[in-house]
Amino acid sequence: MIKKQGLAIICGIAALLFGASFDASAQGNPESGQQLSTKGDGSGAPCMACHGPNGEGNAAGAFPYIAGMNEQYLYRQLRAYQTGDRKNAVMSMNIDNFDDQQLQDIAAYYASLDKPASTASNANAELLEQGESLVNIGNWDEYIPPCSSCHGPNNQGVDENFPGIAGQHASYIKQQINGWKNGDRKTDKVQLMEAVAKRLNDEQIEAVSAYLASIPAAE
Structure with missing residues (x-):
């Protein structure tokens, strides 16, 4: 419980930090x-x-x-x-x-465009089951929080701070998690994604990517 509360606090701080510099951004056409x-x-x-x-x-x-x-x-x-x-x-x-x-x-x-349908690949059932558990429950023994802790209910995203990742292409999700893990992506001011990605092994990354790709991009 303490770990979950701590993660919630970190996500809240991250949201404030990410949003603070962009509140006054111009609107696009x-x-x-x-x-x-x-x-x-x-x-x-x-x-x-x-x-x-x-x-x-x-x-x-x-x-x-x-x-x-x-x-x-x-x-x-x-x-x-x-x-x-x-x-x-x-x-x-x-x-x-x-x-x-x-x-x-x-x-x-x-x-302004509609989100696409799910981009599900032909991942096997065992991999999808592992991914579902990590995405929705996490693995608190390894301090891996569920994706929805920050990316919101059903991983549909939370405002401008945490993107919707449901239905995203598995190949792209895998690429980005590895980018965070290897330190190649630096857009997270509090290094939250970097910390989580470094706790995921290759099989877990495959599982998370496959499962997220299999669920609807839009509710």
Whole structure:
């Protein structure tokens, strides 16, 4: 119980820290964002080339679905790619010429779209069962909290602070957990995800990724 209460407090502090600097962010224009997403920044590929015509992503390329995600969360990730807080050569190259308002517009456009159906893979039942337990219950003996502790009921996300991860492509979830684990992703100011990821072994990462991909992206 003490561990669970501590994790809840940490998540609350993380939410305050993540949100504090962005409360006054400008709102984006979805119509402008749609145009920008189809033509790109002038030097790279358009968003839809990797994330699909409706923001549904691509499991084979580990490109996440971004349709229906929180606008400010999307904006912050785009900014992180520009500043280097998130490292991905493809993303950085394809958005480096967008100004701040254009990033807001793109975020607003994708936030306005409907989330896709679940992206379930053909994972075996045993792996999915292990993933379900970790995602919904956690493993407190190893101080691994359930994903929903921070990502909200049914892992649908909590405002701009914790993204919805239900129904996300397993390949992308696995990639990002390993990124946190290896210290390659630095957008978590309190290192909460980094700490949790480092406690997960490879099999647990596979299980969590497979199960999250199998559940509905939207309620």
